[in-house]
Amino acid sequence: MTAASPSPAAPKRRASRWIDEWDPEDERFWEAGGKRVAHRNLFFSVLSEHIGFSIWTLWSVLVLFMGPEYGIDPAGKFFLVSMATLVGACARVPYTFAVARFGGRNWTVFSAALLLLPALAAFWVMEPGTSYTTFMLCAMLTGIGGGNFASSMTNINSFFPLRKKGWALGLNAGGGNIGVPVVQLIALTVIGAGGGPRVLLGIYLPLILAAVVLSARHMDNLSSVRNDTGAAREAARDPHTWIMSLLYIGSFGSFIGYSFAFGLVLQTQFGRTPLQAASITFVGPLLGSLIRPVGGLLADRWGGARITLGNFVAMAAATGVVVLASVEESLALFTAAFIALFVLTGLGNGSTYKMIPGIFQAKARARGLTGEEAAAWARRLSGASMGLIGAVGALGGLGINLAFRQSFQTAGTGTGAFVAFLAFYAVCLLLTWAVYLRRPAPAAVPAAAAGDTKKQLGYAEV
Known part of the structure; x- marks a missing residue:
């Protein structure tokens, strides 16, 4: 991020919707036009x-349309959706760096x-008689949609x-996460009206075209954005990047994994029809998406580590109830x-992501940095780590x-999973407590010194 002048009046553009001067930290610049441009983008x-x-x-939702005539068992359907999750997670890494490379x-x-x-591939193949390999390749193609999150956040x-x-x-x-319950709601409407999978896909094709046209007409490139491979390497070597990746697997990985699996579990374990499954499937992802900002707000107020710890305790408790309900075959419970678990994944998404910049800000202070120098170092490292954390976290959906798949294949129920x-x-929850909340013994704290990266800090506030 660069400032071309002490008090720029407004963003300065050149051809092809590139902005060459961008300094949102300058409040006069922000109020003079920067805010309007940022909100539009x-x-x-x-x-x-x-x-x-x-x-x-x-x-x-496409697997809900795939009845016995498709010849695919529940384990095969879970493998289809897992391939989409895998590609989506992997796509997040190159998508993170594409913004700086292309605008x-x-x-x-x-x-x-x-x-x-x-969308077109699925529209073409969605009919009985198509080979399982073809379905798998089409499911993998949809994974590119998972990369959009990384480039959008960057x-x-x-x-x-x-x-x-x-x-x-x-x-x-x-707003991105809500795309999950929306496609499930549209599928519910299509199934309820007696339509097939091609009707659902036919709805999305013009929406994709609209997104292309509107983005081309109303968005901007920032010439000041540059890839920092040094920051990426430094973030990859920092243990907090991988600790937070594990925690993000627990929150976002659970959200996306359950979003893929909920309808299939209802169909397979509880014998719900496609319409019955679709009428419930969207509720969990919707609530989990809407409550994500609340997790961030709670983290602002009480510290991300505390909220994340409490959230994992609640997720464990909710999962215990799910296990009980699965064993007792109680659909209502x-x-x-399961919906409560979705809500908690959304809260955890907000609180864990909020922790990342706070952790690196704390590490900047431990290095003896202050003021804007500390803020710049923290932004550089937290920005680089977010791409890695987002990609690894999404792999949690694959694991789920x-x-x-394994649980239904071996036992016929999801209880084992x-x-x-x-x-x-x-x-x-134990890792969150041990790394970010447990207070070290006084003897373990070395004398404060400039550049002392081992200085213990209060991560509870991050």
């Missing part, structure tokens, strides 16, 4: 990311247009000042507990769907 970024999430999770507006237009490929992070980033990133992420998830949440 945020709105259309959310639109594109929202549709990307819908396409990414498309197969969570935020340019990449948003391209990545939105790319969503036509999985892009919007550059438009807003530090004092506004939490709100902007929370709104951007939540199972549904209520593979666990369900839920027991495994309960154990993982216990690991997450």
